[in-house]
Amino acid sequence: MLTDLINISKDAGSIIREGFGKNNAVEFKTDEGNLVTEIDKKTEKTIIDFIKKSYPNDSILAEEGGNNKGTSENLWVIDPLDGTTNFTHGLPLFAVSIGVIRSKDIIAGVVYDVMNDIVYSAEKGSGAFANDKKIYVSKNNIIGRSLLATGFPYNVKENPENTFEKFSAVTKSARAVRRLGSAALDICHVAKGIYDGFWEVNLNPWDVCAGMIISKEAGGIVSDFRGNEIDIYSKQILVTNGKVTNCLIDLLSNN
Ligand code: IPD
Ligand code: CA
Ligand code: CA
Numbered sequence: 001m002l003t004d005l006i007n008i009s010k011d012a013g014s015i016i017r018e019g020f021g022k023n024n025a026v027e028f029k030t031d032e033g034n035l036v037t038e039i040d041k042k043t044e045k046t047i048i049d050f051i052k053k054s055y056p057n058d059s060i061l062a063e064e065g066g067n068n069k070g071t072s073e074n075l076w077v078i079d080p081l082d083g084t085t086n087f088t089h090g091l092p093l094f095a096v097s098i099g100v101i102r103s104k105d106i107i108a109g110v111v112y113d114v115m116n117d118i119v120y121s122a123e124k125g126s127g128a129f130a131n132d133k134k135i136y137v138s139k140n141n142i143i144g145r146s147l148l149a150t151g152f153p154y155n156v157k158e159n160p161e162n163t164f165e166k167f168s169a170v171t172k173s174a175r176a177v178r179r180l181g182s183a184a185l186d187i188c189h190v191a192k193g194i195y196d197g198f199w200e201v202n203l204n205p206w207d208v209c210a211g212m213i214i215s216k217e218a219g220g221i222v223s224d225f226r227g228n229e230i231d232i233y234s235k236q237i238l239v240t241n242g243k244v245t246n247c248l249i250d251l252l253s254n255n
Contacts, residue, residue, distance in 0.1 A: 001107075001108055002110075002121060005098055005100070005121065006112075006119050008051075008098070009111075010112060011050075012046055012047050012080060013096055013112045013114040015042055015043050016039055016114050020087065020114075024037045025037065025038040026088055033154055035084050036064060037087065040064055043080035043081055044062050044066050044078065044080035047062070047098065048060060048062060048066040048068070051076050055070075055074065055076075057071045057072035058070045058072050059075045060076045061076070062080065062206065063079050063080065064080060073103045074101070074102050075101040077098070077099045077100070077232060079096070079098075079184060079204075080096060081094055081095075082185070083095060083181050083184075085181055086180075086182065091181070093181060094114060094182050095112055095114060095185045095188075097111045097184035097206060098110050098209075098210055099209030099210035099212070099213060099232075101209070101232070104231070106210075106212055107123065108121075108122065108123045108124070108213065109122055109210030109211070109212070109213040109214050110210055111185065111188045111211060120188040120191065122213045122214040122217035122218070123217075127218070128191050128215070130188075130192055135191055135192045135218050136193055137190060137215070137218050137220045137240075137241035137242065138194075138196050139193075140243060142244075143174060143247040144174070144175060146197060146244050147174070147176055147196060148174045148177045148196060148198065149178045149180065149186040149190075149198045150170070150178075150186075150199050150200055151179060151181065151200040151203075152179065153202035160202055161201045161236070165255045166199070166251070166252050166255050170248070170251050170252070170255075183198075183208065184207060184211050186200075187214065188211055190218075190240065190241065191211075191214045197238065197240040198237075198240075199236075200237055201235060201236055208232055211239070212232065215239045219241070220239055220241060220242065221239070221242045222239050223238050223245070223249075224237070225249060225252035225253045226253050227245070238252065
């Protein structure tokens with residue numbers, strides 16, 4: 001299955017790369033901050049057509065609505081283009097994210113960094129990879145030496161869960177905090193040891209499903225802001241290298 005995931009994410013990535021920098025039709029989902037392009041839809045259709053052909057009994061949960069209720073235990077969770085705002089503005093930071101759940105357990109995931117041609121992948125119990133290379137979270141245990149990342153949800157103007165207060169508190173404690181606009185890639189950058197941690201509120205299952213297994217298989221810890229275990233439907237996510245976890249839990253749960 002992992003080979004299929006890798007191949008289909010690369011096929012999807014080719015469609016995105018082909019469309020990058022072109023004048024694609026854009027629609028607003030809820031407001032002018034929440035975009036969907038014709039490329040999001042075309043990419044999702046390609047992935048779903050493949051699943052329907054190769055895994056006809058599996059269920060599908062996909063961001064742009066291509067859902068399917070199957071009879072098997074497998075659920076494919078798909079973000080065809082994570083980082084649509086970056087894509088639309090010509091910033092080459094976006095990914096295809098596909099995770100597979102079997103009876104509540106995430107069993108495999110891929111995140112394809114389209115413009116850098118890096119496939120992050122993991123299967124339960126087999127470690128995490130960036131292309132063919134095994135990846136691990138960082139070893140840093142000092143918050144003041146941490147490079148961290150976060151994102152702001154589409155309802156950021158309502159300041160859900162004190163988004164700005166948390167951002168401010170963590171920024172004052174860390175070496176630096178980045179906000180690059182693709183949650184799936186952010187989580188993989190924790191898995192690869194680039195970031196020491198990442199947090200965000202109000203993400204959707206398709207933003208986090210593949211990243212959750214990739215970061216866990218790389219040695220990372222995934223929880224809510226109090227350190228409780230989460231599933232893909234959680235409205236808080238904290239991903240760390242396991243060494244700055246307590247300090248981040250302290251900052252995020254008290255601000
Ligand atoms: C978004 C990105 C972004 C995050 C948003 C997501 P999309 O996904 O992951 O980093 O901050 O909350 O919705 O809409 O580009 O697929
Ligand atoms: Ca997304
Ligand atoms: Ca998306």
